[in-house]
Amino acid sequence: MLSKHGQWLSEQQWPMLLATVLALALNAGEHFGIFGRMVQAPGVHGPVLMWEPTALSWTMTGLTSLSFSLAILCMMTRVHSQLLWLTLKSFDPWAIFACMGRAWLARLFAGLPELKRRREREAVHMIDLVVMMQYAALLVLAEAADVPKRVKSLLVAICMLHTMLLALCTKYYEMPNWDPGVELTILFFPPMSPRSQFVSSLECIIVLLAKAAVSVVLQKNAFMFLRCHYEFCTDQLDATFARLAMTDPSNIQYGDFRAVLLEWGVTEGHIFSGFNYLDHDSSGKVSLRRFRECLSDLFAEFPDASSSSLLARFCQDCYSQASHITSLDSMMSIVFSHWRRIKLDQFGTMMYQILTQDQAIAKVFQRDRTHTQALLFSAFTAVALSRLEERDYVVIETQMIELGLRHKAYGVRPTFLGLFELALMETINHQVNGLSLRGELAWAMIWGHYVVLPLLHGLVDIETLKPQIYDHVHDLLSLTHEERFLTVLTKNMHHVPTGSWKVSCAEEGEHIETMLQLTKQILLDLQGPCPFTAGQRLNQDFKWDRILPRDLLRFSYAMAETFREILGAAYTSTLDTEWAVFMHAEVLEVLLLSPYLQSQKVLEEWAFQLGDSVVRGESWDALLLLAHCDMEFAELGFARLNADSGMNPTIGLQHIGIPAERCKCGAPFSTLRF
Structure with a gap:
């Protein structure tokens, strides 16, 4: 339970800011004596006004300390130990602690005769010391914490306003607790009244906070006290460069880069993408200057991480940019951000209109229940995505399989799933005013892998079909050699229920031929001695630059219609099912997962070891x-x-x-x- 609370505190920003504002407000109220009782006490040259502690002031002082403690706890969940150590090696944090201590001493000896007369006030001053040290610790921890720049800026602004308010009011207004007849010497500062000592210490803090504010605004990584925001990662960068530059000490060559990163468990594709990014001019080598330019931000952002993990992260990011395939978290974020913009009533209606253009689907989903069925389509999609958002993949898979088993009794066939997915993506594309390539790949990956594939397992006993599916698909693809096949297929590509195919006449022949060859190559690899090479080959050869997931879904539907038109009654429902399963589970799924197969290869080698x-x-x-x-x-x-x-x-x-x-x-x- 404690770890969950700690994770929640590390993710939220407002508890820390709220606790800080409350603590500073209570601290200001205590300083101005709002919670105390004013009494007259003897001073050096005459009576002075003093704030007498009360039960309320004790309570408010304790609440101030508690609020600062909560703010520090929230900040501590984000602190990097290495960055904290580097912060404490600089001057400004210790200057803040020293100024806070000086301000406390000034308040402690403000009414020296009264302090000697009333020993019970010592407890109040000791709590005041704790509060001021907590205030200083909060500012220092903010430097070493992984806090967003806007939050750090707001924190510095709040603390600066609080300090300026206390300094100005103490300096220009007659306030209790300051005996003008007392003279105080603190360390190397000249003798002056406690009031002047207090104001002077606050002015020093204001200068330090002003410097921090300028640093937060101007410096790239929002460090407040470190003089150079890349200084602390330079040694780590140089040491990493020296480790990689084995052949030539002045440059990193690809062979050395690859050999070291392979030892660190980075896959070939990621290594190649990372080096290509570093070697921007394709010279075959990377200089120290270029290495620093590319990696300084990353090394500064994660000061606690090792060189191996940082370079692995860097290569992964480069690979994602090159292949347009991102992490699961990124794809989920894209899908959910799109879904939040969807109007469910319009979504369901458009889905229903697309799907019922297919006569087989129209027979299953009756037209006299248009509104109800449209709502059901919306509800199904919403429920599936809500389960995905919870990230309980066991439950998702189980529920989708059970849903497939139920819909099998309703007459739903595997061929319907391809058109449903195509209609879904066309509807999303329409409602978000155009899907980017990353957006389309994210929807195809998340929906196809986590929803369509388990539904297929519910609709069809794939294990029973598996022995015959490749041979039957091979027989179907042999029809592509017939003279009229391409003509019929091209016609059907333009008559898919989702609308006309948005490809120019000059390119459609090339696109269709590419998808045919791709399908045949995958089938050939799957029938070979090692089916796993299908994904490996695709990972090297196929890029989502011209052929999109929607194109393949349209192609799958048009191919089924072409087989039906050419074969007639010989194209049985079993063949239709086998074609749908093959296209979903072996073509589209293999293409979407191929960038991750190198990781699976590493996993395989590790498991056998x-x-x-x-x-x-x-x-x-x-x-x-x-x-x-x-x-x-x-x-x-x-x-x-x-x-x-x-x-x-x-x-x-x-x-x-x-x-x-x-x-x-x-x-x-x-x-x-x-």
Whole structure:
């Protein structure tokens, strides 16, 4: 429970700001004596006014300390230990502590005769010291914490206004607690009245906060007290460069870069993308200056991370930019941001209008229930996405399989799923005023992998179909050699229910030929001795630059219609189902997952190095710690795979896509479900 609270505090920004504002407001009220009782006490040259503590002032002082403690706790959940150490090695944080101490001493000896006469006031001053040190600690921790720039700017502004208010009011207005007859000497400062000592210390704090405010506004990484915001990561960058520049000390060559990163567990594709980004002029080498330019921001952002994890992150980002494939979190964010802009009533209506243009679907979903069915389409999509947002993938998969089993009895066929997905993406594209390439890939990946594929497993017993599916698809694709096949296919590409195909006449022949060759190549690889090479080949050859997921979904539907038109009654429902399963599970899914297959290859090699037929929980945790994954997600991943293993404390190799017999490379459907 405590860890959950700590995670919540680390994610939220307002509790820290609210606690700080409350603490500063109470501190100002205590300074001005709002919560105390004013009495007259003897001074050096005559009577002076003093604030006498009351039960209310004691309570407010304690609440002030408690508020500062809460603000510090919120800040501590974000602090980087290395950055804190570097901050404490600079001058300004200690100057703030010293100024706070000087201000406290000035208040302590403000009414020296009264202090000697009333010893019970000492407890009040000790609590005041704690509060002022908490105030200083909060400012220092803000430097070392992973706090957004706007929050840090707001914190500095609030503290500066509070300090200026106390300094100005104490300097220009007659206030109690300051005996003008007392002279005080603190350290190397000249003798002056406690009031002047207090104001002088606050003025020093204001200068330091002004410097911090300027640094937050002008410096790129929002550091307040560090003189150079890249200074602390320079040594780490130079040491990393020296490790990589083995052949030539002045430059990093690709062979050296690749050899070291392979030792760190980075995959080939990521290494190549990272080096290409560093080697912007394609010279085959990277200078120290270029290395610093590209990596300084990243090394400064994560000062606690190791060089290996930072370079792995850098290469992953470069790979994502080059392949347009991002992390699961990024894809989820894109999908949910689009979905929040959708108007559900219009969404369901448009989906219904598209789907019922297909006569087979129209027979299943009656036209006299248009409004109700449109709402059901919207509700189904909303429920599926809400489950995805909860990230409980075991529940998602189970519910989608159960939903597929129920809809099988309603007459829903696997071929409907492709048109539903195409209609979904066309509707999203319409309502968000155009899907970008990243947006389309995100929707295709998330919806296809987490919704369509489990639904297929509910509608069809894929394990039974598997032995014959490749041979039957091979027979169907042999029809492409017929003279009229391309003519019929081109016609059908323009008659898919989602509307006309938005490709120019000059390019449509090339696009269709590309998709045909792609389908044949995947089938050829899957029928070979190692089906896993299908994804590996695609990862190297295929790019989502001209052919989009919607194009492949349209192609799948048009091909089915072409087979039906050419074969007539010979094109049975079984063949139709096998074609739909093949296109979803082996073509589109393989294409979408191909950028991640290098990681799966690394996982396979790691699993076989364990020397066991199963993967145990501690081994899984150790692997994901090396990959710098959040352990909460590691546990969720293990639970998802473990559910397929019957909730045992181990995972069978086949459940993480590892082949039972390496020479046969396992069953591709099992791999793709992972």
